[in-house]
Amino acid sequence: MEPDQRSFLEQERIRHRPTVRTICFIGMGVLALYILSGPMFMPGDTSRMLYASALMMALIGAYALTVNSRWYLRIWWIDIPFFVGIFCAQLNVNRSFFAVSGDLGSTPSSLVLYNAVTFLITMIVGICGSFVAFSIAALLVVVICSVFTANFGSEWTGFLVQLGPLYTALALSAWANYAIWSKSRYAWKTGRELEEQRAKTEALLYNVLPEPVAERLRNGDTVADSFSEVSVIFVDLVGFSQLSRTLSPRHLVEVLNRFFTLADQCAERSGIEKVKTIGDAYLAVAGATIKHENCAVDAIEFAKALMSELSKSPPVSGLTLQVRVGVHTGAVVGGVIGSARMAYDYWGDTVNLASRIQSAADPSAILVSEQTYYRAHGSVEFGSPRLELLKGIGETKVYPVII
CATH class of the missing domain: 3.30.70.1230 (Nucleotide cyclase, GGDEF domain)
Structure with a gap:
């Protein structure tokens, strides 16, 4: 990675750290509710849902810890395996609800697609600083979701109709992530140029006046x-x-x-x-x-x-x-x-x-x-x-x- 790209990545991830941690804590809180309340409204064996929720919570917790590490600031692709793994665990949580999907007024494919769209929206903010990393992770999520949904045995036309919202969400989330990334990149570049100009101005000032004197003049002193x-x-x-x-x-x-x-x-x-x-x-x-x-x-x-x-x-x-x-x-x-x-x-x-x-x-x-x-x-x-x-x-x- 070029030094400029590395510097931008570090700045963006430091700036987004609090938001990403908040998303992780919210996700873990929702999963905790699933684990506690699942046996109350799901008939039969709930072990699949509990195991999948626990795995998903563990992956989110590991990601939250990684967000605080130096690798998170330096490795542009570090989000990809975590988000793909979390999504695969989420599919297993969704599978636990297939038996009661009718009672919930939905279908198995609708549950999967709804959660996939929600996941893409979460990724817009979750993967920051690298549009390439977001694109790779988002495409992998859509491909996995498409393969998983294809197993429901729908007709080809019906399958495409079902996936329409998913690909629409992919396009919109990619556009939104790119807009955030490009705006942040422009702000970072502008800030860096201003900092360079400030350094040049200070160097010129210190070339004319001794540094302590220049500081006193800045403070308005005689x-x-x-x-x-x-x-x-x-x-x-x-x-x-x-x-x-x-x-x-x-x-x-x-x-x-x-x-x-x-x-x-x-x-x-x-x-x-x-x-x-x-x-x-x-x-x-x-x-x-x-x-x-x-x-x-x-x-x-x-x-x-x-x-x-x-x-x-x-x-x-x-x-x-x-x-x-x-x-x-x-x-x-x-x-x-x-x-x-x-x-x-x-x-x-x-x-x-x-x-x-x-x-x-x-x-x-x-x-x-x-x-x-x-x-x-x-x-x-x-x-x-x-x-x-x-x-x-x-x-x-x-x-x-x-x-």
Whole structure:
């Protein structure tokens, strides 16, 4: 069975379990009444009726137990032997009433056909999730009933007239079961498609916003957070302004796509949170919505991994990509503002200082602030510090990372 069909079968049978169990309990209750009251209104030996009723009750009980098992959810044909066996037992119960059929205002063939039609109607709901299983079981029931009724010795034309209601019931029950099955199949398919679209929408949302942030927005919360220690990473593509004047738009996009794709891959492997791209710059943070044992060390390791990947990457449009990186550790404010193209962003002096440090770094170099140095110096090797005059900030001590 195909995975889709198996999934649909399991869903339908789980949904119909309570109804099928109820039908089984009702059937067993009716048979119990037959067993208790049969000797009261049936003359002569009632052993055939009692034995056949007990057998039929046992089969229904076994089926009710099977309905609660995992095989009922996975085996599409499991109903067939039970329903055919129950019907054969029912024929023996009917045979017990042949001697008194006249007193009941009926005939043996009428008793058999009436019960066969009732049985087909019960099967419409009893066999759910597989129209093929219903069709096989219904055809077997009709064939057995036809053979059994043929033994009454009626003329051929009379035999056909007697079986007319049975075949009419077969056609109507098949149509009804198919209508229920096709409607359920359509609802299941539609629900599955909606679930797939919801999953895609969630994946897209989580690609734009961190999952905890997305959940808070769904709940209508205002998203504003304060983080006391976050390492902000600014990565800038060296010589991009010159490239933008010499490369065609297509080649320029190829260069940026290679750079940002490698940065995304390194960020995912390192557990670094990508914030956004700003022109040719890549902004990421460590230690905010994703917790790190030492955000400064992880931020530097991400920058080193990105430089390693760029050095191994083949030239794009004949160019070897180089970047400069700045890292600063401090407090930031994070949140979501606006109502269109929302994104979780970060603000504060820490972000500004990381950007300024990046602008002071040499090509293919990582420069960090003094705060980042103090948090990472036991795990990362640094060069000698130097003072840099940063725009809007003044002289700042920075440390180059030895790669």
